[in-house]
Amino acid sequence: MTIGSLEILTDDQSNKVVDLVDELEKVWIRRETEPMDFFTVGACTYIDGVESLEKYDYHRELMNPVLKKSFSWLYDIVIEKFSQILGSVEVVSDLGYPGFHIFGHKPGQVSHPFCVDMFQVPLASLHFDHQYRQHTRYWELFNEVDLDETFTFTIPVELPKNGGGLWLWNWKELGVDALLNFNFQDSDGTDIAFKKYMDDMDPREYKNAWKDKVSPILFENDPIYDTKPMVLPYKVGRACYHIGPIWHQIMPGYELSDTDRRITLQGHGVKCDGIWRLYF
Numbered sequence: 001m002t003i004g005s006l007e008i009l010t011d012d013q014s015n016k017v018v019d020l021v022d023e024l025e026k027v028w029i030r031r032e033t034e035p036m037d038f039f040t041v042g043a044c045t046y047i048d049g050v051e052s053l054e055k056y057d058y059h060r061e062l063m064n065p066v067l068k069k070s071f072s073w074l075y076d077i078v079i080e081k082f083s084q085i086l087g088s089v090e091v092v093s094d095l096g097y098p099g100f101h102i103f104g105h106k107p108g109q110v111s112h113p114f115c116v117d118m119f120q121v122p123l124a125s126l127h128f129d130h131q132y133r134q135h136t137r138y139w140e141l142f143n144e145v146d147l148d149e150t151f152t153f154t155i156p157v158e159l160p161k162n163g164g165g166l167w168l169w170n171w172k173e174l175g176v177d178a179l180l181n182f183n184f185q186d187s188d189g190t191d192i193a194f195k196k197y198m199d200d201m202d203p204r205e206y207k208n209a210w211k212d213k214v215s216p217i218l219f220e221n222d223p224i225y226d227t228k229p230m231v232l233p234y235k236v237g238r239a240c241y242h243i244g245p246i247w248h249q250i251m252p253g254y255e256l257s258d259t260d261r262r263i264t265l266q267g268h269g270v271k272c273d274g275i276w277r278l279y280f
Helices: 011-023 045-051 053-086 113-118 131-139 176-181 192-200
Strands: 002-007 038-041 089-091 099-103 145-158 165-168 230-233 238-243 248-250 262-272 275-279
Touching (some): 002 053, 011 053, 011 145, 011 262, 045 053, 045 131, 053 089, 053 262, 131 145, 131 262
Antiparallel strands (some): 145 238, 145 262, 165 248, 262 275
């Protein structure tokens, strides 16, 4: 297993992405009932694909052209940057293009107080990314496919004023080299307050809220649950990525306001015939 971070976008580029995402408001898909504000943009395997591959394909056929028109320049940057550390990379048109998670209000609005309160509690599921299981028919098109060391990345383009991040649960399995080579805190110290706050929060105290929604696993009976997760702060424009089945959980915000949002570009990859194929 591997974790890493990579500078992908400048502040200006991140702001441009946010503006373009806002322009696509009409194609945001609400994933929670009101007043909770959680949306996605793009065909999303772990939601659409799990419900129905036909639904996923229909959504993909509608949204890939939209995403390509607005974000082809962004995908070019992502491909260029990740190819420097991974080798050959491409965005897959036969699957959904990397898309967006949006936690927070639509443009020109503010979040409901209930939504603000709920986003300050650990509600996201503890999971590892196994979206690749839904696309067996696609992987069968290739001769060599590595489904053991799959790739996941997140690029924040907008974060709440007090930060955002990820909990890593099985971090002890990463090994000494991986832990020593990865910087879990910004060198400029801008995330120290966020990291300290989240270090003081133990998501295991909220176990009834975040049972995995895909696999019926009760994590309190699993060894992974014995260790408090590691805090991985996000930075706008910097990708956080991992290779392999790393258990993780989206961290809540703290001292949120009704204007705060968390927008991230999300993608996964499988290495097929020597090329990393990226999708959502």
